[in-house]
Amino acid sequence: MAAGGTEAFPDLGTHCQHSDCNQLDFLPFKCQGCHKVFCLEHRSYKSHDCPKSDHNSRKVVVCDICSTSIETTGCHEDDEKLILEKHVKFGNCDPQKKKKPTCAVRRCKEI
Known part of the structure; x- marks a missing residue:
């Protein structure tokens, strides 16, 4: 963190770490x-082109075999495939849990 402030208060505020800005800000924002x-x-992920903008994003992957929803955080498509493979490999996947399609009409027995 770069030192900032004024002559009277040398420890007050910090400079913006965006390469084109360097503005002294008395209420700075720390990127998560x-x-x-x-x-x-420049506080938003988009405005400073944050390389880790998806670090805290939450996604759900649905297993095709058992229809179980698996929550993932900050992963890419390749990681999602690995998560599904682990789900099947460790016995968490039960094909009998998969919901069978039903008719939307009340009390209808047809599929």
Whole structure:
């Protein structure tokens, strides 16, 4: 964190760590992805092109075999495939749990 402030208060505020900005900000924002400090204008992931913008995103992968929802955080498509493989490999996948399609009409027995 770069030192900032004024002559009267040398420890007050920090400079924005965006490469084109370096603005002294008295209420800086710390990015939860890259852990750098930014001003109001560059605080969003998109505005400072954060390399870890998906670090805290939550996604759900649905198993095709048993229809179980598996929550994932901050992973890519390749990681999702590995998660599904682990799900099947460790015996968490039960094909009998898969919901069978039913008719939307009340009390209808047809599929």
